[in-house]
Amino acid sequence: MSMASNDRTDPMSAPADGAAGPALPKAPTGVRGLDEITRGGLPRGRSTLVTGGTGSGKTLLGLQFLVAGARDYGEPGVLITFEESAEKVSANVASLGFEIDALQRDRQLVVHSFRVDPAERIETGEFDLEPLFLLLGDAIERIGAERVVLDTIELLFGAFQDQVTVRAELGRLFRWLEDRAVTAIVTGEQGDNVLTRHGIEEYVSDCVIVLDHRIQEGISTRRLRVVKYRGSEHETNEYPFLISASGFVVQPITSIVLDYGAPEDRISTGVERLDHMLAGGLFRGSIVLVSGTAGTGKTSLAAHLADAACARGERTLMVLFEESPDQVSRNMRSVGLDLGHWVDAGLLRMWAARPTAFGLETHLAILARLIEDFAPSVAVLDGIASHTRGSSGPEVTSMVARQVDLLKAGGITAMATTLAHEDETSTVGISSLVDTWLLLRNVESDGERNRLLVVLKSRGSAHSNQVREFVITGHGVELVEVYVGAAGVVTGSARLAQEGRDRSAAVHQAEDLMRRRRELRRGIAATEARLALLQEEIASDRAEIERIDGRQQRQEADDDAARSAMASQRWADSGVRGDGGQR
């Protein structure tokens, strides 16, 4: 009551930045995502209309609001349902972990249900709906209820013939609720082109939330939109939501603007040569798109990233849109990757779902939950384009954009694989959303298909412009340099043949050299032999010279001796050589 009456006056007068204005008191819904969209919850002390078709999740939203209030915010609540019995309500939400019965025992929650069956009622004269007021008043008094859910109040129009009275009574009820400053959710049935079949929005004008459950091309998608929120800033987009195992989850990811950080460190893709092509790996927190036609090895490449991340001890999430975890594990074993033991080690979580089994939004919401619960640092989304089987282009693009935002906001390095058709640019316009784009292509030549990998783009990083052959071996993926010849890129057997030719050419060359070497050696040997011969000749000539010299000296000595012997015999010159003659 205290706050209820005077904040109607500040609808647009709030400062432009919204949040800075006198904050409208809000009651958190406890619905993941919805509180973000509404900047804090539903208008406190007022009624919110939640409208939608049958099965759109109105009741669940209301219940979650009550349970969260009772359990987490110390705000007991009352549910008056016109749709189901109290037992059924309790049973329906028990699977979501809402312990309605326990909350009732703890006097945190009151549930009243009314079966609305006009057939058994006859009207005569004036009446009013005072019992509803009494029950609500009683709950507010007894357990201090601050939250009220009336589900689906429009059914009252079917319960009575006197529509004027029902209308007047509902008007009175909403004023009454406002006077008591309880925060209420009133659910309505959406009609054709109108918010509610009976115009409930006329009474509940502060906040209107529309839930939508569409079946498009056989795929159910659930969306939520805050149509109106008087006096408060709020997101106006349609948001996907999910009714998951733990309740209602809204995915407000488009509210995450481009404010994520840009880390500088890089992580390995698990394929050494690919890291090299990307100038050292992927930037942490970047998004890689791997597109390729069927059987180009997209999953194998992604599995390498996962394997490498797990090997570094990083938690990795693999979302498989095309195969089951077992299938992927088995297939990857065949290329030498044991993903199973990472799963056992708790580092890898694989989650598989056929995109056609849920709507795009459901997928997104599940992804969000997985990310939140598992907190991976690396993620693989295998087969994102499979969505296109069920949905049309723009939706897929927006969906992928949201996934990318979600991953980036979590600082998660992610590799998304997608099936590209013949035209390689047909990748649903999502390439602009990703940081790195690897294209895998089949080339057919010489009666075989071979895979090529090329880095189409890599933001903020030098990268190789080379085409590499992508070879899947029994021990993983390898990148091989392709042979670029006159006839273009040569791959596979042709490459092998070319390599063979290269090899034999080399062998030939080696043999030539060997022969040449041998010849030269032989030449050297011959020359050396000749050299030895010549040296011998030199030596013998020298010896001859010495011999000649010797002989000459002896001759001279003999001649001297002969001369002196003759002279002494003849005593010819004894006067000259008197002493000598004494002997």
Add this chain to the structure above:
Amino acid sequence: MTSPGAADSGDGSPAVSGETWELRLYVTGRSPKSVRAIENLERACEQHLEGHYHIEVVDLLENPQLAADDQILAVPTLVRKVPPPIRKIVGDLSDTDRLLTGLQLRPRKAGTT
């Protein structure tokens, strides 16, 4: 609320044939509609069920929980408990014709006119 009258319910001509009608009227305090409903009901019963009825007036102000237990959304609501089947008639009972039809007292009367 088992009454001896229940045994007679199947004999095809209920109403005044010795059976006691058990009627319960849910009201909220002494609101004008409540007061009118009580008056209208008593008058009709006097006329058509003289001596064979019992009216129990339940004031929901005293025990709101009864509204949930007995599935009473609107007041005044008249519930015919006996003879079965249970019938509910909503409103201040100002339209006597509709009241009698609702209580299934009407067809017999209509047959005589």
